[in-house]
Amino acid sequence: MIKPVAPDSEFTIRELAQEFDVTPRTLRFYEQKGMITPTRRGAARIYSAADRARIELILRGKRVGFALDEIKEILDLEAIDRGGRERLEPAIERFTARIIVLEQQREDVERAIAELQAGLAWMRERLEDRTPSDDVRRRARAFEALAQARLDPWSGAPSTG
Amino acid sequence: MIKPVAPDSEFTIRELAQEFDVTPRTLRFYEQKGMITPTRRGAARIYSAADRARIELILRGKRVGFALDEIKEILDLEAIDRGGRERLEPAIERFTARIIVLEQQREDVERAIAELQAGLAWMRERLEDRTPSDDVRRRARAFEALAQARLDPWSGAPSTG
DNA sequence: TCACACACTTACGCGAACGTCAACGTCAAA
DNA sequence: TTTGACGTTGACGTTCGCGTAAGTGTGTGA
Numbered sequence: 001m002i003k004p005v006a007p008d009s010e011f012t013i014r015e016l017a018q019e020f021d022v023t024p025r026t027l028r029f030y031e032q033k034g035m036i037t038p039t040r041r042g043a044a045r046i047y048s049a050a051d052r053a054r055i056e057l058i059l060r061g062k063r064v065g066f067a068l069d070e071i072k073e074i075l076d077l078e079a080i081d082r083g084g085r086e087r088l089e090p091a092i093e094r095f096t097a098r099i100i101v102l103e104q105q106r107e108d109v110e111r112a113i114a115e116l117q118a119g120l121a122w123m124r125e126r127l128e129d130r131t132p133s134d135d136v137r138r139r140a141r142a143f144e145a146l147a148q149a150r151l152d153p154w155s156g157a158p159s160t161g
Numbered sequence: 162m163i164k165p166v167a168p169d170s171e172f173t174i175r176e177l178a179q180e181f182d183v184t185p186r187t188l189r190f191y192e193q194k195g196m197i198t199p200t201r202r203g204a205a206r207i208y209s210a211a212d213r214a215r216i217e218l219i220l221r222g223k224r225v226g227f228a229l230d231e232i233k234e235i236l237d238l239e240a241i242d243r244g245g246r247e248r249l250e251p252a253i254e255r256f257t258a259r260i261i262v263l264e265q266q267r268e269d270v271e272r273a274i275a276e277l278q279a280g281l282a283w284m285r286e287r288l289e290d291r292t293p294s295d296d297v298r299r300r301a302r303a304f305e306a307l308a309q310a311r312l313d314p315w316s317g318a319p320s321t322g
Numbered sequence: 323t324c325a326c327a328c329a330c331t332t333a334c335g336c337g338a339a340c341g342t343c344a345a346c347g348t349c350a351a352a
Numbered sequence: 353t354t355t356g357a358c359g360t361t362g363a364c365g366t367t368c369g370c371g372t373a374a375g376t377g378t379g380t381g382a
Contacts, residue, residue: 063269077280088288095281102274109267112225119238120256
């Protein structure tokens with residue numbers, strides 16, 4: 001969890017880079033793409049709490065597979081909002097489509113977790129020098145099928161043509 | 162949902178490409194990386210049901226953010242499995258680490274969905290030419306903060322330095 | 323005043339994951 | 353036999369998301 005901060009906080013590029021575990025270069029890159037617009041003190045960038053919130057959203061967006069341009073569009077909701085019906089309606093459609101993708105993705109993530117856990121169970125049993133139990137085999141059914149894809153051409157039927 | 166198929170099914174590259182909505186080039190690329198090994202009829206690739214299952218896993222892996230090399234490692238569980246303790250133990254750690262990332266990601270996805278839905282509600286109210294209701298505003302709090310990040314330097318305090 | 327840390331801009335580089343030719347083979351239908 | 357759809361193998365091109373210098377301030381403590 002990211003700690004909340006006072007709304008009038010200010011940050012240097014290095015502070016935020018460290019907090020979010022990215023490089024300063026990354027933050028400058030996002031700025032160059034127009035995703036954040038920190039103010040300046042001289043030439044140095046000063047980030048506000050709102051900038052910080054944007055960065056948080058950018059990184060979360062990335063983690064769930066949004067491209068930077070897509071994240072930018074979300075960040076620019078304000079601009080869309082001021083753009084009237086013509087911009088609003090297609091944006092609503094894109095957002096809706098995105099939500100559908102994300103719901104698919106949530107399912108994907110859950111299946112991936114299940115698959116990795118099945119693989120883990122398999123490996124752990126192997127660590128104990130015994131062949132996986134029936135229970136584990138059942139849960140790792142997917143891996144067995146995959147393994148066969150590799151083994152078949154070598155150990156399988158000598159002539160198929 | 163992907164339809165299940167008979168275990169002795171065979172597919173051409175185009176069939177699978179269409180089914181999974183990728184180009185043939187993509188499947189050849191995965192093969193070149195050693196992730197699938199379809200048999201040949203002459204020079205033409207013939208994909209088995211197991212190959213198909215592998216492709217399914219590859220694409221799901223991609224959707225949740227795995228790099229192809231990581232997916233390959235998962236697919237090669239069999240090889241790891243035959244590699245003895247030295248390969249098994251680090252693999253177990255990597256799998257475990259991955260699961261943790263995925264669980265974080267599941268949370269990210271849920272928050273992203275919530276945020277997009279809040280944004281949608283906001284936009285829909287705007288479509289009806291009224292300023293968002295308090296309820297929507299509350300749920301779209303994140304967007305308000307983000308909007309401010311943009312508006313502050315223009316409409317905000319005239320002198321802050 | 324010097325050194326040093328840290329910032330800035332500009333610009334080229336890079337790996338991943340394919341796209342896109344180009345040039346060719348193959349098989350069935352007309 | 354020609355046409356056309358579909359397949360093959362290189363090999364180079366492209367986009368994304370930064371990394372990595374190179375060269376230049378800017379401020380701060382010894």
